[in-house]
Amino acid sequence: xxxxxxxxxxxxxxxxxxxxxxxxxxxxxxxxxxxxxxxxxxxxxxxxxxxxxxxxxxxxxxxxxxxxxxxxxxxxxxxxxxxxxxxxxxxxxxxxxxxxxxxxxxxxxxxxxxxxxxxxxxxxxxxxxxxxxxxxxxxxxxxxxxxxxxxxxxxxxxxxxxxxxxxxxxxxxxxxxxxxxxxxxxxxxxxxxxxxxxxxxxxxxxxxxxxxxxxxxxxxxxxxxxxxxxxxxxxxxxxxxxxxxxxxxxxxxxxxxxxxxxxxxxxxxxxxxxxxxxxxxxxxxxxxxxxxxxxxxxxxxxxxxxxxxxxxxxxxxxxxxxxxxxxxxxxxxxxxxxxxxxxxxxxxxxxxxxxxxxxxxxxxxxxxxxxxxxxxxxxxxxxxxxxxxxxxxxxxxxxxxxxxxxxxxxxxxxxxxxxxxxxxxxxxxxxxxxxxxxxxxxxxxxxxxxxxxxxxxxxxxxxxxxxxxxxxxxxxxxxxxxxxxxxxxxxxxxxxxxxxxxxxxxxxxxxxxxxxxxxxxxxxxxxxxxxxxxxxxxxxxxxxxxxxxxxxxxxxxxxxxxxxxxxxxxxxxxxxxxxxxxxxxxxxxxxxxxxxxxxxxxxxxxxxxxxxxxxxxxxxxxxxxxxxxxxxxxxxxxxxxxxxxxx
Amino acid sequence: xxxxxxxxxxxxxxxxxxxxxxxxxxxxxxxxxxxxxxxxxxxxxxxxxxxxxxxxxxxxxxxxxxxxxxxxxxxxxxxxxxxxxxxxxxxxxxxxxxxxxxxxxxxxxxxxxxxxxxxxxxxxxxxxxxxxxxxxxxxxxxxxxxxxxxxxxxxxxxxxxxxxxxxxxxxxxxxxxxxxxxxxxxxxxxxxxxxxxxxxxxxxxxxxxxxxxxxxxxxxxxxxxxxxxxxxxxxxxxxxxxxxxxxxxxxxxxxxx
Numbered sequence: 001x002x003x004x005x006x007x008x009x010x011x012x013x014x015x016x017x018x019x020x021x022x023x024x025x026x027x028x029x030x031x032x033x034x035x036x037x038x039x040x041x042x043x044x045x046x047x048x049x050x051x052x053x054x055x056x057x058x059x060x061x062x063x064x065x066x067x068x069x070x071x072x073x074x075x076x077x078x079x080x081x082x083x084x085x086x087x088x089x090x091x092x093x094x095x096x097x098x099x100x101x102x103x104x105x106x107x108x109x110x111x112x113x114x115x116x117x118x119x120x121x122x123x124x125x126x127x128x129x130x131x132x133x134x135x136x137x138x139x140x141x142x143x144x145x146x147x148x149x150x151x152x153x154x155x156x157x158x159x160x161x162x163x164x165x166x167x168x169x170x171x172x173x174x175x176x177x178x179x180x181x182x183x184x185x186x187x188x189x190x191x192x193x194x195x196x197x198x199x200x201x202x203x204x205x206x207x208x209x210x211x212x213x214x215x216x217x218x219x220x221x222x223x224x225x226x227x228x229x230x231x232x233x234x235x236x237x238x239x240x241x242x243x244x245x246x247x248x249x250x251x252x253x254x255x256x257x258x259x260x261x262x263x264x265x266x267x268x269x270x271x272x273x274x275x276x277x278x279x280x281x282x283x284x285x286x287x288x289x290x291x292x293x294x295x296x297x298x299x300x301x302x303x304x305x306x307x308x309x310x311x312x313x314x315x316x317x318x319x320x321x322x323x324x325x326x327x328x329x330x331x332x333x334x335x336x337x338x339x340x341x342x343x344x345x346x347x348x349x350x351x352x353x354x355x356x357x358x359x360x361x362x363x364x365x366x367x368x369x370x371x372x373x374x375x376x377x378x379x380x381x382x383x384x385x386x387x388x389x390x391x392x393x394x395x396x397x398x399x400x401x402x403x404x405x406x407x408x409x410x411x412x413x414x415x416x417x418x419x420x421x422x423x424x425x426x427x428x429x430x431x432x433x434x435x436x437x438x439x440x441x442x443x444x445x446x447x448x449x450x451x452x453x454x455x456x457x458x459x460x461x462x463x464x465x466x467x468x469x470x471x472x473x474x475x476x477x478x479x480x481x482x483x484x485x486x487x488x489x490x491x492x493x494x495x496x497x498x499x500x501x502x503x504x505x506x507x508x509x510x511x512x513x514x515x516x517x518x519x520x521x522x523x524x525x526x527x528x529x530x531x532x533x534x535x536x537x538x539x540x541x542x543x544x545x546x547x548x549x550x551x552x553x554x555x556x557x558x559x560x561x562x563x564x565x566x567x568x569x570x571x572x573x574x575x576x577x578x579x580x581x582x583x584x585x586x587x588x589x590x591x592x593x594x595x596x597x598x599x600x601x602x603x604x605x606x607x608x609x610x611x612x613x614x615x616x617x618x619x620x621x622x623x624x625x626x627x628x629x630x631x632x633x634x635x636x637x638x639x640x641x642x643x644x645x646x647x
Numbered sequence: 648x649x650x651x652x653x654x655x656x657x658x659x660x661x662x663x664x665x666x667x668x669x670x671x672x673x674x675x676x677x678x679x680x681x682x683x684x685x686x687x688x689x690x691x692x693x694x695x696x697x698x699x700x701x702x703x704x705x706x707x708x709x710x711x712x713x714x715x716x717x718x719x720x721x722x723x724x725x726x727x728x729x730x731x732x733x734x735x736x737x738x739x740x741x742x743x744x745x746x747x748x749x750x751x752x753x754x755x756x757x758x759x760x761x762x763x764x765x766x767x768x769x770x771x772x773x774x775x776x777x778x779x780x781x782x783x784x785x786x787x788x789x790x791x792x793x794x795x796x797x798x799x800x801x802x803x804x805x806x807x808x809x810x811x812x813x814x815x816x817x818x819x820x821x822x823x824x825x826x827x828x829x830x831x832x833x834x835x836x837x838x839x840x841x842x843x844x845x846x847x848x849x850x851x852x853x854x855x856x857x858x859x860x861x862x863x864x865x866x867x868x869x870x871x872x873x874x875x876x877x878x879x880x881x882x883x884x885x886x887x888x889x890x891x892x893x894x895x896x897x898x899x900x901x902x903x904x
Contacts, residue, residue: 051785066706066765067772069812070714086792122786129788131781131836133804140795158805164713165808172780179776187769210761239708273681274649278689279710356649387712390729390736393681456785507696509689554701558663559762561704562696 001256001619003632006417007111012638013093016115019418023461024468031056033475034467037204037219039191039246041068043163043448044431045225046170047455048463053177055460057467060217061174062186062206064241069171072227072239073431073451076163077284077384078147079155080127080448082120087144091152093117100446101639103149103336104411104439105591105607107259107615110638111418112436119457120449124156126456130169134158147444148285149336149646155445160284160383166448170455190564191246192495193488194222194253194427201250201427202478203485205492209564212557214492216480220470221426221463224250225455228410228432230263232572232579233524234516236407237269237282243568244575247414247433255422256617256630258435259412260575261583264442264592265525266408267293267340270391271360280406281391283363284384285444288333290368290377291401293344294320295361299351306358312400313366323347323361331646338441338592338605339646341405345525346603348404355402364400405525409447411438411592412582415617415632419462420454423617426470428463430454435615440591496556499566504549508565511546515569518542519576523583528596532584539577546573578618578627585629588612609641651677652744656691658703659751661760664767668760670749680740684727685710685717687739688750703750705764712736712876715811718818719764720751725815725874733813733876753814755823757861768814770860771828778852779832781842794840807835807886809877819874822863827871829857830887831879837890847894847903854891 008019026034034057038049041063049061063071083096097117101108124142128134134156135143144153158165177183188209195203195216203218229244230236251257268283296302297319304310323343325332335343344361347353354360369377374397378385385396394401413435420428420436431451438446467475522528522535546569554560589598589605590612598606614631621627653676661668675694678687685707692702708716717734721727727737742748750764758766796804808831816827833850836842842849865884872881897903 047785054784065708065714065716066768067715067812069772069775070708070716072709072714075709075711075713084791121791122788124791125788126783126785128791128794129781129783129841131804131808131839131841133801133808133835133839134791135805136796136798136801138798140797141792158808161713161809164811165805168808172775173783173785175772175775176780176782178772185772187772237711239714240710241708274679276679276682276686276690278683278686281711386731387736390712390732391683391738393738393740460785507693509693509696551696551699553696553699559704559765561692561702 001423001617001630003256003415003617003630004417005109005632006419008418012110012114015111016118020461023465026464026468028056030472030475032058033472034058035060035219035476036221036223036463037062037217038223038225039204040071040225040227041174042071042073042225042227042431043167043170043451044455045223046071046167046174047452048223048225048430048459049183050170050173050177051456051460052463053182055464059177059183060186060219061183062189062191064188064190064209066187068174068185068187069168071167072242073167073448074164075239076448077160077282078286079145079157079162079445080123080166081147081154081445082124082156082449083117083154084121084124086142087153089152091154095152096120096154098639099150100437100443101439102644103441103443105441105605105644106439106609106613106636106641107590107634108437108439109634110636115458116437116450116453119453122457123449123452127166127169130173132158132165132169145286146289146334148288148334148340149443157286160381163448166452192249192492192567194250195484195488196253196424197478197482197484200425203480205488207492210559214489216485216489218478218480218485220467220475221428223428223430223459223463224414224433225430226433228413229575230407230410232515232576233407233520234512235272235277235280237266237280240279243571245568245571248571248575250414250422250424250427252620253424255424255427256415256619257578258415258615258617259582260579260618261523261586261593262411262440262591263407264337264409264411265341265405267337267344267405268363268403269406270388271355271402271404272357282406282408283388283401283403285337287363287381287384290380291333291363291365292322292367293324293333293361293363294322295347295352295354297321302352302354305354306356312354312362321347321352328646335646336441336443342525342594344405355404360402360404362400363403365396366400369397409442411435411440411442415615419465420458421462421466426466428459430459440593495567496563499550499552499563500556502548502550504551506549507551508562508569511542511550512565512569512572514542515573515576519579523580526594526596527583529584532580535580536577539573539580543573546570581627582616582618585616586612613641649679649681651679652739652742654678654742655747657747657749660703660763662762664759664761678739680738682739683710683735684721684737684739685735703764704762707735710735713811715813718753718766718813720753720818722749725753725818726876731876731878753818755817757823758814758817771812771814773860774825774829774853774856775832777856778849779836781836782845783841796840800838804835804838806880807831807838807883810879811877813876815874815876816871817862819870820863821868821870822866824865825857825862826865826884826887827875827879829853830883833890834883834886846890847897850887850890850894851898851903
């Protein structure tokens with residue numbers, strides 16, 4: 001597997017501009033001869049499809065939802081970072097770059113992160129031009145707030161629904177191109193395989209989820225922007241439909257999968273309430289600007305709160321442990337997500353957790369309301385408070401919120417080079433689906449930035465560069481008549497038939513729950529060699545059971561949620577095993593990956609830069625063959641590797 | 648311990664777009680009051696699968712009230728009885744033990760049923776495709792602070808842009824009108840300085856597209872606002888009517904192209 005990162009020569013700050021100049025261009029009148037497939041219509045996919053179509057390419061865009069406007073980018077709440085320095089508080093391209101590399105615990109590629117930081121300002125300009133109603137000050141200029149892992153205010157926001165507004169911006173640009181006929185949109189279509197011709201990605205096989213029809217689509221390049229794999233945990237903050245299938249199918253076709261063990265557990269989610277729960281709800285990290293996180297110092301007091309015998313408001317100041325402020329005085333409640341999550345877990349492990357399950361800590365606005373008044377807090381977080389009350393029945397203006405960490409984002413994903421091209425030529429990967437920019441931990445408000453950076457400002461250049469190199473003579477030459485399409489389509493159909501014919505007794509959802517339990521226990525917030533080895537065996541057994549005892553009711557001729565879930569769970573089980581292998585291989589703790597064997601005396605993550613400053617990239621070798629590990633060394637020329645401290 | 652309840656569900660079952668539908672009655676037991684309405688339906692689905700029957704098909708995705716996928720009429724009200732709440736954010740504590748709950752798909756001619764509770768809402772996408780955008784090619788924008796926008800205007804645009812495109816407004820309206828949906832997008836974009844250049848064009852095109860999809864006219868009943876999970880105000884319809892009238896007049900004297 002060739003892991004040439006193709007980082008351009010030259011100083012960091014000139015790499016992207018010189019690369020843009022060196023890339024091949026396609027003559028505007030030739031662009032209409034090329035077809036590009038974009039899978040996914042979130043920030044990365046929607047923006048890429050719209051931008052490529054604006055340039056003149058023919059684009060086909062696919063999404064599993066009933067409309068491209070519903071991609072899960074829509075659920076992002078808090079904001080989007082950009083190094084505008086509108087607040088005059090010392091921000092710069094270099095500082096955003098540095099914060100992101102440090103926040104990712106020095107496991108991201110420098111050149112990619114710098115480019116992300118460089119184009120961040122253009123993203124805000126673009127979104128405003130598209131009509132995104134960002135929050136503004138009375139003077140009419142844009143407002144900012146601060147977010148975890150940074151000491152400057154660089155986050156732009158639209159109330160508590162920034163993701164929605166950014167996605168609707170990209171969706172409107174995409175809609176315009178659909179209206180013009182430059183983008184052909186396929187709603188309710190799920191990608192089930194990638195088609196390669198002569199080693200290059202040349203198309204996909206999809207299933208129309210409304211009619212059941214399986215069809216072939218050929219193109220000159222394929223862009224996957226299919227999101228993350230958080231639902232491998234069953235319970236996560238992801239949407240119900242989020243899945244790893246497109247990425248995993250591509251992996252099986254030869255795309256390297258990088259750092260799958262890097263998953264982000266977000267500290268501020270609403271605690272689990274029962275065994276019928278289908279998803280976890282995130283409360284924006286922005287709440288940590290004003291909310292103070294605490295548990296009682298005394299486990300007995302916590303036990304009384306759990307039983308409802310003590311009102312949290314009656315716990316005296318001296319009896320509260322504001323553990324983030326205590327442990328990380330300079331960042332306090334705004335410590336990065338991985339660190340905050342682990343601190344909450346530790347407090348609960350000590351028996352000091354609240355909520356009925358003991359798996360919760362308080363996020364208290366009492367002091368902020370006293371300081372700024374209820375109206376100000378309402379202005380900042382009103383919709384989040386309403387949402388909390390709607391779900392839990394508690395009024396957070398009066399009683400402290402309860403939160404607990406939950407799976408939220410996955411930093412790992414398909415390996416890509418500087419051009420966002422995977423190890424399969426012609427297949428590009430954007431947004432959460434790739435591994436490139438966040439290292440081992442993502443900072444808040446950086447996912448939206450990366451999705452739009454990839455979609456608006458990177459892929460439109462690099463995909464064109466690839467097409468230019470293929471030459472105009474090759475444009476549109478591969479058709480769905482090629483035998484590779486027939487082979488892939490036959491595989492997809494056989495797999496669907498197999499799901500329907502097993503005739504066992506256990507539902508896809510039940511298998512999904514069992515999978516999630518294994519992954520959460522052994523590959524969640526704390527991982528150990530023993531646990532991971534056990535998990536791999538358990539997952540192999542679960543896979544066997546799945547393929548012999550699955551029951552899928554209904555047929556393949558129309559909407560069948562059971563069939564859809566069966567396909568996704570089948571891939572998640574295999575993918576989960578890969579995650580555990582990756583976590584087992586990485587004998588260090590970094591960012592969201594915490595190995596209990598590798599910690600400092602006071603329980604902080606202990607990195608091993610000497611042996612593990614690389615991206616671990618896995619090559620698929622066969623269903624019952626161990627995957628092969630390849631390494632891309634991470635070379636830091638501009639940032640000095642240091643122990644990450646937020647104290 | 649959380650309280651639980653037993654419920655009777657009358658659910659609309661329809662095999663496909665062209666087949667006849669009918670209500671089926673099911674019982675669900677031990678529903679916890681902390682679970683969401685859709686989690687209650689998940690329980691029903693698992694019960695049905697257990698018996699080898701097909702579960703109820705319904706659209707859903709984010710389950711946090713923002714994607715706009717969920718679309719069911721609960722006891723006659725789109726998204727159910729709680730104000731400003733999507734079905735996925737409706738929690739069972741608002742129901743009681745022994746209650747019978749009727750669940751239907753959106754009922755509107757432009758939104759045909761595909762299966763059970765799933766309808767085709769692509770007409771909304773086509774309304775947006777006709778003009779619900781501000782033309783601004785990637786890379787062509789000026790600095791974000793170059794055009795100050797008063798907080799009042801930005802807040803108003805945000806109120807309008809909060810629409811999640813679920814279609815409850817259409818389902819609630821006796822005329823199956825899409826004026827609230829269209830009005831919200833027109834108000835959002837027409838109120839911003841960036842959106843002024845295409846204002847008349849946008850308004851005329853979107854209204855034409857809306858009418859072409861077969862949505863009814865607005866007769867100021869207000870069911871849409873009452874059913875809207877994001878509390879989009881009827882003011883958006885007034886805004887649309889005003890901008891539409893202006894655009895029509897301008898178009899009469901000097902055709903808008």
